[in-house]
Amino acid sequence: MKKKKVLIVSVSAGSGHVRAAQAIEQAAAAFPNAKVQHIDMMDYVSAPLKTTIVDVYEQLIKRAPQLWRYLYDKADETNRMNQFYSLSKSVNRVNARAFYAFVSSFKPDHVICTHSFPAQVLRQAKDPELHGVPVSLVVTDYGLHRFWIVSDVAQYFVATKKIAWELQQHGVNKKSIVVSGIPVDAAFAKRANQKQMRTTLGLPEKKTVLIMGGGVGSVQMDDIVSLLRDQKDSKPLHVIAIAGKNEKLLKRLRAQEKIKSPVSISAFGWSNNIAEFMEAADIVVTKSGGLTTSECIARKRMMVVVEPVPGQEERNAEFILEHGLGLVARSAADLLYALTQKKEYAPTYKVQPAKAAATIMKRVLA
DSSP, X not given: OOOEEEEEEEOOSSSHHHHHHHHHHHHHTTOTTEEEEEEEGGGGSOHHHXXXXXXXXXXXXXXXXXXXXHHHHHHTSHXXXXXXXXXXXXXXXXXXXXXXXXXXXXXXXXXXXXXXXXXXXXXXXXXHHHHTSOEEEEOOSSSOOGGGOOXXXXXXXXXXXXXXXXXXXXXXXXXGEEXXXXXXXXXXXXXXXXXXXXXXXXXXXXXXXXXXXXXXXXXXHHHHHHHXXXXXXXXXXXXXXXXXXXXXXXXXXXXXXXXXXXXXXXXXXXXXXXXXXXXXXXXXXXXXXXXXXXXXXXXXXXXXXXXXXTTXXXXXXXXXXXXXXXXXXXXXXXXXXXXXXXXXXXXXXXXXXXXXXXXXXXXXXX
């Protein structure tokens, strides 16, 4: 039996697009009729283009979020996006030559993109053979932006019925839209005994808060621990703080581990065990990226979103509030209040992200 060659293309502008691609690649192992390869498109473009897409984006959301909001909103206007695609066509063709060469050599039967940029670049190819390869697009947010709409996409995989409806309003054929959910690593679907997981991870048996994302907005993790400890009548609470690659923050958090208090802390650096930490926790404090939101949904953990980035994170945060998936904290007081309240986790969103990757592979291979 001839295997169908599937190329998965992500973009490392934020980790979510890459994690979604990895989840699909993981699910592909269950399909013996598929030969799958995953690449980060940023490894196949010129240095100036990579800087523009990755570094400029990261600096804008960190240092000039309101400017990013302005650009994000302006880019959501149909005419402006059409002008952008037209102006960028020649630039993309020149700067993505290595990407075109790789795709030509791999000769995929289908390309799955977890970011709109590679889909756009493939549709701008001069080579008719490249232009003719079927491309599917996985929308990795809970709100639709105009940049996700690319001409001649074979299939769209989306998180909600609302996004499916919005795509149809933009002229996308209903038959090419699948409400699959956003794909997540299979580890987030595995149920475990919370008490046993805490024992395995060496954590105390008390209410536990998982904080992720290094500095979550202007309120740093160590500040959050101090806020919890300084409140009147502090209740027993344990904080799992994931500092990621922020060594300075990890050092400050490790110093907090030594302080005796009803609010205790376990600090960790970069970790591949987020699913396990999430299982041990009762609530998750984080940013509202599309993948993080989906991972919390798969793990059935309430979120407290801290200072969502203007644009896509704000739309994700609106979705979280609308569907009873968590709360949004825009100040230290909001956060402290959210963590000290008893709120029933009763989500109305029923799509299972843990099944999304397999759904995508089945539809692509059909």
